[in-house]
Amino acid sequence: MALEFACFDVVLAFAALFGLAAFFTLRCRVHSALSPLVSLCSISLVLAAAGVAGVLRPAVWAVYLVCFVLGAAALWQKRQDWKALCTPGAVLFWAMSAAFAVYFALRQPLFTDFDEMSFWGTAAKLTHETGGLYTVAPVSWPWQATQSPCLITLGYFVQALGRYGDWKVYLAYDMLAFACFAALLGRVEWKQYRLAVPLAAVCWCVPYFFTTYNHTIFLSTVYLSAYGDIPSGLVLGGTVALWLALREGEGPRWPVLPVLAFSALIKSNTFVLALAAAGLVAADWLLTPGTTPWKQGLVRRIGFAAACFAAPLAAYRGWGRYTLALALKNAESGGMGETSPDVVTVAINGIRMILGLPVGDYYEARRSQFYTACSDMLHQYLTSDGTLSMIGQGVVVTGLILALFFAAWLVAGQRGLRVRIGLFALFSSLCFLGYNLMLALSYGFIFKPFQAERLEDYNRYVYTYYIGWFLIALALVGLALRHAPRLDLLGHAGVLALATVMLLRVNQMVLPQLSVLGFSDAEFADRQIQQSRAEAVAAVTDGARLFYVYQGDNGLHWFTATYDFYPQIVDYSGDGGGTFGLESLRPGEDTVEGYYFHPYTEAAFAALVQSTGCEYLYLDKVDDLFRESYGGLFSDGLAAARQGETLVYHVDSLGHYSPVEMEVP
């Protein structure tokens, strides 16, 4: 397929986004460095709402149309103001987004990580292929997908009018990151390039700096990932930076509201981060009115502060009600109807437990799990066992961030600004404590015991906050340096030194050939093999439902096959990946085969296949255990599969399996 046809949808998405951003800047007086973030979040929210309403496909056409019309009208009517579109932040966003679009279009990176297959990537593909939200897409998952939608709809926006591609999802995430960086540059002007360039360099390093703690020997997936953890942190920082820049100028304040609502729906745990951001914005607006007397306009300030909380709350509650209804419906139709305990309920009961008040049986039974998680988290935070960043464990990172707040306070030339910086430092520290409490509550009362025991994925949950917290401090440094700083030269030199040290450290830890800027084509060799096998199987199975076998799978291959074949359905196939065999041949418990072992007798296996209604079996990987257990069900005793002549067996009406002739890649 010619590159230009593969990319026309991305070009259209850029044009639509530019139209909306131009409209916000020229007609609504939103600074051009801030309008990309506001536009991306607004579009994503609208598409999420349309998805909930079941009108995603028409809505995306409408969004494009509205963006084009608003943009064209604004650009024509305000053509004398075009200069306002060209600011350092805006140029940073558009130049980096365009460069990454071209780069990714040429390099075509693919999803490889587990959760990209088990949710993020697959949800993006389901949404694109069906034109409806992934929550209602026909797929063989027996559980209800209820994860938050905004990153998925963002990925959909970038490629809604064209062919699906993994790289376009990466591009959408990176555009969001660049929009946050642009917001952090905020109202920096061209003549302040000596501040803008180091700030941009620091921003570029941030996702590496707080997520990488070893010299990389494998590909670093920073800027090449569909996970939501880094974007969540960037949006937390970006939201506060956006607010600081909005408040700095004469323009409207409302653009922070869609960004707050968006941040509540990035991941399930980002609601807390959205509330933290809302709290910081509201406190700043309420407590430090600037030069006006405190009582003047108090009601309006209170109203806006309330709106800051209402925006994420409404988005979160709305999504919660939608997914609850879906889960109940799913349960009625035979699927799993369970959802995790509600975060708010967990928080109330967890705090009651800390205060020594009585709690229900569910929480009482998990008391030791909760306190053990608290103790383990503290250990990780304080000791080198918990090293998670390029400078060490959490306590060191906290020290760096607080030092940055102190630096901002030191260089700020106005008393009012110093008070604001102090309040941001204080409240963001309190939010950090609150976020940790939420993590502890999650490990205590939501996670399974074995997950809590090893603090599963603790690093990526906690570095989200560090990223956001650091960006908040950095944005304040930038703000302080732009307003008659007391230590002008020293402050600028400090930012430059910070950029230099961070770049040096990133270059030490992440080799160019193992980063987004120089990855090898071979990184995706395995995925390309899987895709070519899927294409070959799809060619001989005519869209029929497939029963999937991959002996030794831990679920990843099943998720990957589900993803690769879609819209062709790969059946849940017993337990969504694992090893089939007779009970008498059960592998050792300490092996992957043993851990994900599904014992079926020959008759039970045949009945299972029959019950799924699958017309074909896709034998991605069979072993001696499978052959010995079920070889009798296959007309050739699995000889063709063993000799590599086929991957597919046809299931006839009598339940016999016969090999299908095909080209095996």
Added chain:
Amino acid sequence: MSRLRKIKAPIPLLCYGVCLIGFLAVCLWHFAGDSLARANGRLAEAQMTAGDFVLAGLEQQADGTLVTLDGDPQMIWENPDGRAVRTLRVEASYSDEPREVCLYYTNRAGEDFSQDKRVFPQKQADGSYRYTLPYGAIASLRLDPCSPDMNKSIAITLGAVTMNEPAGAGSYFVPSWYQCFCLILYPGLAAAALSLARQAWKKRR
């Protein structure tokens, strides 16, 4: 010197200009150096065979094919005469997907191969792999011709292995993606540093 002082270009423009000129100068230097080395035979094109390598995790069969014995097959070449090595192009056909292929190098005799000194190939239109090594002395090479999946063996039919294949002059002047990034970022940072230094100087005066 007095003429230089009269240049009124803004600092960023100056920095980007200097960096671009510096980049082109380095490219030209490499091109000239390679042309000279090629002329005096230090960068001669050479054809290699499996016999030139020490095989590890690989076994050569009677028909010449190489069969992998484990998951990490290696072909090691020690530079016998300190010749310059710039590129290696490998033609090979495989009985199964080769998965990751890469080339390690060392700059000193006795140095261990490490992840930090590894290059990945560019797949050519004819299916061959072309490795480009960084400038500097090369003491040894370790070609990892494939990365077989667990419990799988791959038969490799090695075609032409060409060292120091002549490259067009243009190839010396095309920056990599990473170099492009550096060419955008670092002049900007240099400009920021110079601007600060200038202001500090003005204040002092």
